[in-house]
Amino acid sequence: MKKIRNTTETSNKEFTYLKSVIQDVLGVDVSGDKRRNREVVDAKMIYAYILQDKGYGCSDISRSIDMHHSSILHYLKGIGFYIKVDRKISSKYEMCKEEYYKEYDPIKYLSSVDLKKELISLRIENKLLSSTSRELRAELEGVNEMQKRLGPLYNIVRERTRIGTENNIVSELNKFYNGVYFYKNK
Numbered sequence: 001m002k003k004i005r006n007t008t009e010t011s012n013k014e015f016t017y018l019k020s021v022i023q024d025v026l027g028v029d030v031s032g033d034k035r036r037n038r039e040v041v042d043a044k045m046i047y048a049y050i051l052q053d054k055g056y057g058c059s060d061i062s063r064s065i066d067m068h069h070s071s072i073l074h075y076l077k078g079i080g081f082y083i084k085v086d087r088k089i090s091s092k093y094e095m096c097k098e099e100y101y102k103e104y105d106p107i108k109y110l111s112s113v114d115l116k117k118e119l120i121s122l123r124i125e126n127k128l129l130s131s132t133s134r135e136l137r138a139e140l141e142g143v144n145e146m147q148k149r150l151g152p153l154y155n156i157v158r159e160r161t162r163i164g165t166e167n168n169i170v171s172e173l174n175k176f177y178n179g180v181y182f183y184k185n186k
Contacts, residue, residue: 015064021100031065045075
């Protein structure tokens with residue numbers, strides 16, 4: 001997901017909204033609950049993981065819940081694995097993520113100045129993508145022309161080369177081409 005360039009005010013609203021989602025879904029206050037039991041740690045890991053996915057760094061996330069950034073870094077290193085192997089954490093994460101993205105739209109919280117900046121940024125990005133697209137189309141046309149020209153040769157080599165004989169074939173083809181062009185130029 002593309003991260004909207006956040007102002008501090010927008011970030012605070014986003015953090016507050018995610019905290020309320022975590023509170024509603026998991027029943028844990030991620031910024032107020034200092035216990036170290038499994039439910040609280042899971043909730044904080046999920047909170048950090050969703051915000052990292054949005055493009056926030058450890059420092060921003062840690063400040064939002066009054067923790068040391070190294071704790072957030074530790075959470076983020078482990079949660080990907082936990083989500084893969086622990087169905088409970090995976091389920092909690094999916095519920096929180098679904099609820100968060102269902103209602104939260106960062107565009108609502110941007111000022112008109114920030115919206116204009118975002119629009120200009122998107123226009124620039126659009127021009128760059130259009131330029132890249134044109135370049136790739138031209139490159140693809142070149143590849144298609146080469147495929148038409150060399151396709152039959154490639155098919156012969158692909159169909160008739162036995163596994164394990166590739167180096168021998170390269171050597172023989174090299175000798176063949178050297179001979180063809182050497183005698184042709186005389």
